[in-house]
Amino acid sequence: MSSTDPAPSLYAAREPIFPKRVSGNFRNLKWVIMAVTLGIYYITPWIRWDRGATLPDQAVLLDMANRRFYFFWIEIWPHEFYFVAGLLIMAGLGLFLFTSALGRVWCGYACPQTVWTDLFMLVERWIEGDRNARLRLHRQKKMDFRKFRLNMTKWIAWLLIAVATGGAWVFYFADAPTLFVDLFTLNAHPIAYTTVAFLTATTFFFGGFAREQICIYACPWPRIQAAMMDEDTLVVGYRPWRGEPRKHSEEVKAGAPQGDCIDCMACVNVCPVGIDIRDGQQLECITCALCIDACDEIMEKTGKPRGLIDYMALSDEPREREGQPPKNIWKHILRPRTIMYTSLWSIVGFALVFALFIRQDIEMTVAPVRNPTFVTLSDGSIRNTYDVRILNKSGTSSQYSIFVKGDPTLRVQLEGTPYGSVEVAADTQKLQRVYVISPSGSVPTTSDRTEFRFWVEDLGNGDRAYADSVFNGQARN
Known part of the structure; x- marks a missing residue:
């Protein structure tokens, strides 16, 4: 390198990603999970549960003032925090279990970052159009009235979602109807306004602008998950022995062997983190399986069997290369590692239930x-x-x-x-x-x-x- 050459930058500017709309089984599953999880989050604080005249009637309430946690018929006192600790242990073991069986399935379907990013992208698609329309709008350098209007409409919609997100969170810590009125009449505690403002800002930024950057750089889970995975873990992958060589026009004219992959880039265009699954397993992949839906749609149109991109295990590759069918899915899921996680999860769960039923009033x-x-x-x-x-x-x-x-x-x-x-x-x-x-x-x-x-x-x-x-x-x- 010449002394006059500029020093290489250690920072790579973010390339905006505009995923294309896709339909299929996994996309439908993600819609269902998004609707269920968002519904639980927004509706739960408004559910009532009669505990008597002297106790709060909110079904789920973290009463910090009186140091009490109510969950329907269960009431947890401060000295019973081991119940909360046990639930956190169960959540961790459950995450280990699903990761060892199906890779980053939590990240792809139920992680709050994924759920809210999906919601933000859905709003963006409604307002600006699908991938090509959003790309044209992004590449348009001139800020005319149409681009300004679309951007402002999108940002206002994102901001409303973010405010609802922060507002729903504070309802878990106080009586929801009372706090709702206090927030609008400016009678709520300053901590409530601070919390709503903070969660509004983080939701707006993470879901609207950071998106995959949170998954790639901020979240530690991609760097930990490898400890829970092995060659029998089912992950989203590409079958190069079936897809290669890709059908480039030059190779077709030359009479080269043809694989099933036509290099249509459909799998890349629908990926929310912008990777090419055909390059193999990558840290950025959140196992959302949208590339499977996109590829299966192309395979049906070209008359090829589905499954060029699919959930698969590394241990099945030699068998499939020889033309043999993969092992039964339950042989991948039921193995010593997953059985150990399931056993530990069950033991902790049984202990919590047992402690809950034997505790006295x-x-x-x-x-x-x-x-x-x-x-x-x-x-x-x-x-x-x-x-x-x-x-x-x-x-x-x-x-x-x-x-x-x-x-x-x-x-x-x-x-x-x-x-x-x-x-x-x-x-x-x-x-x-x-x-x-x-x-x-x-x-x-x-x-x-x-x-x-x-x-x-x-x-x-x-x-x-x-x-x-x-x-x-x-x-x-």
């Missing part, structure tokens, strides 16, 4: 008051102080009795009430100061620490919970 925690550790009363008895927190996770107010077991000489006294019970409102927790007293003249223990157990019992239905603690000090005669 009452829980308690005990915290001894350490300053002072104990108090000697005037009659010679020893008193320890404890803060007992009772959680009533039921939908009704209940009366709870507090008592101890372990040392028959210990007796309980509740602060603020002459009775041995306390009332806790529905779906709340109450902190109760409790005194445990060892009377004067009681049988001394061998040490100054006596282990015992706190019990709390629902006087209505008999449900119980317990927590172990220690009594400090010995009574004296």
